[in-house]
Amino acid sequence: METVIEVQGLTKSFGSFKAVDHLNFKVAKGEIFGFLGANGAGKTTAMRMLCGLSKPTSGSARVAGYDVQLNPEKVKQNIGYMSQRFSLYDDLKVEENIRLFAGIYGIPRPLIKTQTEALLEKLHFTEERNTMVRALPLGWKQKLAFSVAVFHQPKVVFLDEPTGGVDPVTRRQFWELIYEAAAQGITVFVTTHYMDEAEYCDRLSMMVDGRIEALDSPQQLKEKMGVASMDEVFRLLARKAKRTE
Amino acid sequence: MDKMIVVEKITKHYEQVEALSNISLTINKGELFGLVGPDGAGKSTLFRILATLLLPDKGKAWINGVDVVKHYKKIRSSIGYMPGRFSLYQDLSVEENLNFYASVFGTTLEENYALIEDIYRYLLPFKERKAGKLSGGMKQKLALCCALIHAPSILFLDEPTTGVDPTSRQEFWETLSKLKEKGMTILVSTPYMDEAVLCDRIALMQEGQLMKVDTPQQIIDQFDKALWKVSAKNMYGLLKDMRLSPLVEQCYTFGQYLHFTFVQEELDALVAYLKQKGHQEIEIAPTAVTIEDCYLQLTDV
Numbered sequence: 031m032e033t034v035i036e037v038q039g040l041t042k043s044f045g046s047f048k049a050v051d052h053l054n055f056k057v058a059k060g061e062i063f064g065f066l067g068a069n070g071a072g073k074t075t076a077m078r079m080l081c082g083l084s085k086p087t088s089g090s091a092r093v094a095g096y097d098v099q100l101n102p103e104k105v106k107q108n109i110g111y112m113s114q115r116f117s118l119y120d121d122l123k124v125e126e127n128i129r130l131f132a133g134i135y136g137i138p139r140p141l142i143k144t145q146t147e148a149l150l151e152k153l154h155f156t157e158e159r160n161t162m163v164r165a166l167p168l169g170w171k172q173k174l175a176f177s178v179a180v181f182h183q184p185k186v187v188f189l190d191e192p193t194g195g196v197d198p199v200t201r202r203q204f205w206e207l208i209y210e211a212a213a214q215g216i217t218v219f220v221t222t223h224y225m226d227e228a229e230y231c232d233r234l235s236m237m238v239d240g241r242i243e244a245l246d247s248p249q250q251l252k253e254k255m256g257v258a259s260m261d262e263v264f265r266l267l268a269r270k271a272k273r274t275e
Numbered sequence: 276m277d278k279m280i281v282v283e284k285i286t287k288h289y290e291q292v293e294a295l296s297n298i299s300l301t302i303n304k305g306e307l308f309g310l311v312g313p314d315g316a317g318k319s320t321l322f323r324i325l326a327t328l329l330l331p332d333k334g335k336a337w338i339n340g341v342d343v344v345k346h347y348k349k350i351r352s353s354i355g356y357m358p359g360r361f362s363l364y365q366d367l368s369v370e371e372n373l374n375f376y377a378s379v380f381g382t383t384l385e386e387n388y389a390l391i392e393d394i395y396r397y398l399l400p401f402k403e404r405k406a407g408k409l410s411g412g413m414k415q416k417l418a419l420c421c422a423l424i425h426a427p428s429i430l431f432l433d434e435p436t437t438g439v440d441p442t443s444r445q446e447f448w449e450t451l452s453k454l455k456e457k458g459m460t461i462l463v464s465t466p467y468m469d470e471a472v473l474c475d476r477i478a479l480m481q482e483g484q485l486m487k488v489d490t491p492q493q494i495i496d497q498f499d500k501a502l503w504k505v506s507a508k509n510m511y512g513l514l515k516d517m518r519l520s521p522l523v524e525q526c527y528t529f530g531q532y533l534h535f536t537f538v539q540e541e542l543d544a545l546v547a548y549l550k551q552k553g554h555q556e557i558e559i560a561p562t563a564v565t566i567e568d569c570y571l572q573l574t575d576v
Contacts, residue, residue: 068440070410114438168314195359195437197313197466198567199574202527209511223440224467229530230510248531260530261441261469268442 032059034185034217035080039089042075049075051240052089057233059185062208062218064228064248067237068268073221074190076237080219081188082106094185107136110179110187110216114194117175120164124155127163128178135182149177169200173207180211187211189220193227205230225260234260236267243267277304278340279429279460280325285334287320287483294320296483297334302462302476307455310464311471311570312480318464319359322433325462326356338429352380355422359433359464361414365407369398369417372406373424380425390457391420394450412443419450430454432463436470448473468567477566479573486573494569500524501540504532504562507554516552520545527571532558534568 035057042050050072057063067073078084080093082102091098094108111117118127125146132142150156153173163171172192180187189208193201205227212218220231228234228248235245244251244267251263280302287295295317302308310318323329325336327347336343338350363372370384373395377384388395394416401409406417415435422430432451436444448470451461463474471477472491479487479494487494507513514533517526522545526535537545542559549557 068442069412191438195314195434195466197311197574198468198570200313202571205528206514209514213511223438223444225441226528226530230528264441265445268440 033057034059034061034094035063035219036092037080037089038091040076040079040086040091041088042072042079042084043087048240050079050086053242055235055242055245057186057217057219059217060212060215061233062212062220062231064231064234065219065221065237066228066234066264067221068271070273071237071268071271072240073237077188077190077219077221080105081109081111108185110182110184111190112175112179112187112192113190114172114192118163118171118178121162123160123162124166124174125150125159127174128181131178132181135184137182145181149181153177169196169203172196172200172204176204176207176211180216183214184216186217186219189218191221191223193222193224201227225264228260228264236264238267238271239273243270278302279304279306279338280462281337282321282325283335285321285324285331285336287317287324287329287331293483295324295331298483298485300478300485300488302460304460305455305458307451307461307463307473307475309471309474309477310462310480311466311468311477312464313466313574315482316480317483318480319433322356322358322431322462322464326354326431327351328356352425353427354429354431355425355427356431357418357422357433357435359437361418363406363414363418363421366405368403368405369409370402372417373420376421377424382425384424387424387426390426391423393453394423395420397446411438412440415439415443415447419447423454428459430459430461430463432461434464434466436465436467444470468565468570471570472566479570481574491566495564495566498564498569498572500536500572502562502564502568503535503537503559504529505535505549505557505559506532507549507558508556509554512552513549513554516549516554520548522548525572529567532562534562534571 033056037053037055040050040053053076065073079086079098080091082098082105086099093105096104098105128146129142150159193204208218222228233247235242248260255263255266257263278301282298282300285295285298312318324331325343327343327350330344341349343350373384397416436447455461465471476490478485517523517533517535522538522541524536524538526533
């Protein structure tokens with residue numbers, strides 16, 4: 031199978047503190063890869079390196095066919111990114127946000143127009159095209175943010191806690207968008223604190239103190255550790271943490 | 276039982292949007308009460324009105340018998356409020372934030388140390404650190420300490436565990452149950468259903484209304500359908516096919532399974548249909564109802 035993310039010995043140190051410590055893993059095309067870990071385990075730091083936003087101290091990573099160290103700009107053009115904190119401009123309209131991001135990702139103008147219509151229709155947002163994003167309910171914003179992040183059909187989309195604070199109904203609608211994108215061949219790299227969502231992933235890695243402590247399918251992880259739920263898997267692994275922050 | 280919080284027919288509009296629509300609710304002294312509902316249901320609005328930070332358009336509310344509008348000043352010293360957004364001073368250290376909040380209420384860190392000790396011990400190694408530089412779990416612990424520093428009799432916690440990892444969430448809820456043992460009344464909102472079941476009673480909210488107020492067990496017992504679970508090799512394909520079957524009433528993802536209810540319970544026919552659609556490794560069985568299923572049924576996915 032085609033490999034879309036390949037990480038070898040990836041490390042990031044801040045002084046003597048190793049935030050990310052020798053990560054090694056591969057993610058295949060169309061895979062939904064869950065990136066779990068407690069607050070402070072190093073997930074965000076690792077993700078920033080994979081997105082070409084931060085330089086590794088040592089080791090390497092290839093994302094969407096490009097080396098994050100040598101070609102960070104190429105990496106950025108070939109991925110989508112969505113975080114819970116920032117993804118859309120609150121003071122732009124729905125349609126303006128789509129146009130802005132489509133332009134940034136270099137989609138040709140005539141295509142932007144037709145694809146925007148198709149997206150608004152798919153999300154049932156045609157009535158809200160002129161609504162300011164700040165006026166949308168959180169769940170709608172997140173669906174729009176995700177759709178904008180995959181609008182240019184990237185090879186990989188990185189989702190940093192995309193469903194934080196969202197109710198069970200909206201979270202499920204959101205995950206159906208993820209399933210759909212993965213079925214179209216987009217690789218999904220996602221962090222979450224919801225363990226039922228961890229179950230929706232094809233494979234999971236669990237970070238503890240900057241290292242990957244376990245990596246397997248949800249089913250295999252549960253069987254190996256002899257527990258019934260992902261919640262227990264998380265707690266057992268997180269307990270190994272020595273650093274407190 | 277002593278009534279601690281009484282809400283009577285409260286309505287609140289923001290321009291044309293009705294955030295709260297004629298809400299009435301009573302919460303007893305010492306109760307751990309949960310507000311559960313999607314973003315925009317009105318949870319934060321209710322918190323702000325009870326915390327005397329927002330005036331209702333209509334209706335009344337009392338905290339321990341005191342009117343939240345007329346005697347708001349009296350109420351402020353008896354409540355602790357942890358807003359949904361992190362609202363401490365990012366450029367003050369952990370210790371400075373605590374001392375500041377203590378001084379605002381005319382008390383000191385030392386005076387009520389016993390109340391926060393449990394949580395504060397996690398923060399002690401970082402007491403010199405700026406609040407803005409703390410991790411999510413630590414920020415939330417500090418915010419809870421600041422809300423408790425004046426020994427309030429009621430705690431308002433607006434989504435305190437959003438963005439917090441499962442281990443920290445568990446620790447947080449252990450803290451809440453200890454505070455409850457000390458007699459504190461706690462009103463907490465959460466998007467996590469595994470937290471909702473830890474409450475004495477919960478209110479399911481949607482579009483400014485209370486759809487249901489009861490104990491989690493009562494709400495589960497009221498689920499009036501047989502609930503089933505199903506899994507197969509291709510889960511996304513399975514979900515789409517299940518929804519297309521006329522035998523299936525409601526079907527949604529649920530961890531490693533899908534949960535569903537039948538229009539008519541014809542198990543063999545459903546399995547035959549799924550096999551004909553090419554599904555492999557089909558596993559299908561009845562399953563126990565959880566509070567999340569109730570929520571999904573009430574809000575009708």
